Structures are given as C-alpha cells and as structure tokens.
Amino acid sequence: MSDILKQCRDQIDAIDEQLLSLVNARAALAREIGELKGEGPIYRPEREAQVLRRLLEQNKGPLSEEAVTAIFRSVMSNCRALERELSVAYLGPQGTFSEEAANKQFGGLSAPKPCISIDEVFRMVESGNADYAVVPVENSTEGAVGRTLDLLTTTSLHICGEITLPIHHCLLRQKDATGEIRRIYSHAQSLGQCHEWLNLNLGGIERVSTGSNAQAAELAARDPFAVAIAGKRAAEIFDLSILAENIEDDPRNVTRFLVLAQHDVAPSGQDKTSLLLATKNVPGAVFNLLAPLAEHGVDMTEFGSRPSKLGIWEYVFFVDIKGHHQDPHVAKALHELEQRASLLKILGSYPVAVI
Ligand SMILES: C=C(O[C@@H]1C=C(C(=O)O)C=C[C@H]1O)C(=O)O
Numbered sequence: 198m199s200d201i202l203k204q205c206r207d208q209i210d211a212i213d214e215q216l217l218s219l220v221n222a223r224a225a226l227a228r229e230i231g232e233l234k235g236e237g238p239i240y241r242p243e244r245e246a247q248v249l250r251r252l253l254e255q256n257k258g259p260l261s262e263e264a265v266t267a268i269f270r271s272v273m274s275n276c277r278a279l280e281r282e283l284s285v286a287y288l289g290p291q292g293t294f295s296e297e298a299a300n301k302q303f304g305g306l307s308a309p310k311p312c313i314s315i316d317e318v319f320r321m322v323e324s325g326n327a328d329y330a331v332v333p334v335e336n337s338t339e340g341a342v343g344r345t346l347d348l349l350t351t352t353s354l355h356i357c358g359e360i361t362l363p364i365h366h367c368l369l370r371q372k373d374a375t376g377e378i379r380r381i382y383s384h385a386q387s388l389g390q391c392h393e394w395l396n397l398n399l400g401g402i403e404r405v406s407t408g409s410n411a412q413a414a415e416l417a418a419r420d421p422f423a424v425a426i427a428g429k430r431a432a433e434i435f436d437l438s439i440l441a442e443n444i445e446d447d448p449r450n451v452t453r454f455l456v457l458a459q460h461d462v463a464p465s466g467q468d469k470t471s472l473l474l475a476t477k478n479v480p481g482a483v484f485n486l487l488a489p490l491a492e493h494g495v496d497m498t499e500f501g502s503r504p505s506k507l508g509i510w511e512y513v514f515f516v517d518i519k520g521h522h523q524d525p526h527v528a529k530a531l532h533e534l535e536q537r538a539s540l541l542k543i544l545g546s547y548p549v550a551v552i
Pocket residue numbers: 226227228230231239240241242244245248272273274276277280
C-alpha cells in the first residue's frame with residue numbers, strides 16, 4: 198500500500214471514530230427528547246424538515262444534496278427508533294414505488310406494513326394498526342390518483358407530509374426467456390406513463406393492468422411470455438433481467454405521495470396546506486369562493502376537481518395553498534373561505550417536501 202493511501206485511510210478511521218461518538222451523543226439526546234415528549238407523537242415532520250433544510254444550507258460538498266438528506270434521514274430514523282419504533286403502511290408488495298417513497302421519507306422502515314390496496318393503507322392507520330400511511334396522490338404525467346382523493350374526502354386522518362419521488366420505469370422479463378412477448382403487465386398509472394414508448398416498441402401487444410408494479414413483476418417472473426413495467430428494485434426482488442431502462446415518456450416523471458397520520462403537524466416555516474372545498478353550482482361561485490386567498494396574499498399552488506358523488510356534474514375541489522393553517526394570514530383567509538363554502542375541510546398543514 199502506498200504511504201499516501203495509508204495516511205488517507207488512517208484519517209478516515211480517525212474521522213469514523215469521531216462520527217461514531219457524535220452520532221451516539223445525538224441519539225442519546227433524541228432518547229431524552231422522547232421522554233420529554235411523553236404521550237405526544239414521536240415523529241415530528243416539521244422538526245425533521247427544519248434539520249434537513251439547515252444542513253442543506255450549510256452543505257459545502259462534495260456530497261450532493263440528495264446524499265446529505267439520505268444520510269441525515271437515516272440518522273434521524275435511527276434516533277427516532279430509540280424513542281419508539283414506528284409502523285408505516287403503504288401500497289405493497291415489496292418493491293413498489295410507494296415502498297421507495299416511504300423509505301425515503303422515514304430514512305428506512307423499521308416496521309413496514311405493505312398493504313394490498315390504497316383503501317387498506319388508509320384503514321390501517323384509521324384503525325390504529327399502523328402509525329403512518331404513505332399514499333400516491335399525483336403523477337406529473339398521469340395526473341391525480343383518484344382513489345386517494347376520494348378517500349381523503351371521508352378520512353379522519355391528517356396529511357402530515359409530502360414526498361416527491363422521481364419515477365424511472367424499466368421493462369423486465371424472466372432472465373432466460375427468449376420467445377415472443379404476448380403480455381405487458383403493469384399498474385394502470387405506469388402503463389399510462391410509458392404509453393408512447395410502448396406504442397413505438399411493443400405496439401399491438403396486450404397491456405394488462407395490475408394492482409401494483411411489484412405485482413406485475415411477480416406475474417412476469419412466473420410467465421415466460423410476459424414482460425412487466427416496474428422499477429429497478431422490483432427487478433432485484435423478483436430476479437428479472439432489465440430489457441430497457443428509463444422507458445417513461447417524460448424523463449422528469451415524478452410522483453407525489455402524502456404521509457397521513459392521526460395527528461396534526463406544527464408549522465416548520467415552509468409549509469403547505471391542503472383543502473377540500475365545495476360550493477353551490479352557480480355562475481362565478483368558484484371565483485367568489487377563492488377570493489379570500491388573493492385578498493390575504495395566500496398563494497394557491499394547486500387546484501383540482503373531482504366528482505362529488507352526491508349528484509351528477511357536482512364537484513368537490515382539492516386546493517393546495519402555501520403556508521400553515523396556524524399562520525395568521527392563512528387563518529384569516531380560511532375563516533373567510535369557510536363563510537362562503539358549502540364545505541371546507543382542512544386536510545392538513547405539512548412541511549414542503551425537502552428534495
Ligand atoms: C429528536 C426528536 O424526535 C424525532 C427525531 C428527530 C431527530 O433525530 O432529529 C427529529 C424529530 C423527531 O421526528 C425531536 O422531536 O426533536
């Protein structure tokens with residue numbers, strides 16, 4: 198070994214010793230905080246967002262922002278686990294993008310609860326069988342996830358976080374299969390996100406929609422005439438070969454997920470609030486309904502509608518605004534909005550996703 202290599206490794210060993218005692222000192226403090234919190238929630242998304250934002254401001258590299266957040270999310274996850282283990286429900290099985298999103302947000306999952314449907318994910322937390330739920334809410338190519346929006350209208354859960362996850366799809370197949378391809382399995386959302394690529398490369402082959410991408414990979418692993426569209430992680434889990442990578446039509450393809458819990462979240466300084474609104478079906482109603490937002494300088498970041506299911510051509514509106522419902526200008530705007538709306542439900546205020 199060259200002298201320089203040895204010197205560098207000796208320095209790394211010395212730094213590792215310092216890191217070890219520092220992370221243990223941090224963990225001891227987190228455990229103490231856990232005792233101070235008593236019966237309150239262990240997981241504080243607003244505090245974790247503040248920790249990450251502060252570190253990103255100070256980061257001088259060479260580690261990237263993604264690397265720094267991944268490292269510190271894992272550190273916080275391990276500190277949190279000393280307070281109490283948290284269970285997280287998401288759309289399974291193993292290998293889904295929901296699992297990846299949950300992993301990203303919580304810095305690893307100590308008690309994962311994969312569920313067979315989005316309905317089941319909500320139910321797990323509503324019934325107290327899991328602490329948190331992670332559900333997809335919209336994709337940049339395919340738009341809203343209708344089932345999640347419908348369940349948000351009736352749930353008692355609060356949105357306590359958002360996660361943005363870049364989505365890259367692969368075409369997967371059994372490792373030794375060579376014959377013709379007769380079927381393409383994937384979740385309907387993913388088939389939509391790869392629509393153009395499929396028309397161009399596998400046009401005319403039957404597309405079969407499945408409950409999740411991971412389920413598609415599992416089916417393809419048993420069927421020599423099938424391929425699946427899923428992520429790289431599913432290829433590893435089901436031992437499939439990757440025939441093509443990044444087959445999504447838009448390379449910026451990203452899915453936004455929500456974190457749901459039975460508790461509310463305090464302001465982090467950079468928050469979003471999601472609202473469910475309804476109004477009478479008369480000319481100018483939506484314009485009038487939203488006027489208090491403009492009057493109090495509240496930015497609207499998202500506006501979507503969904504059939505209300507109470508009458509034909511009746512809609513409810515999903516609106517995201519900047520700020521926390523406790524911020525004074527937001528509180529004023531919401532108070533006025535409530536006077537005008539036939540329905541106002543604050544779905545939750547939560548920290549804006551940290552990369
Ligand atoms: C230590 C705490 O508990 C948890 C762990 C955190 C951390 O490791 O920094 C931050 C917030 C909480 O999710 C705390 O509330 O400060």
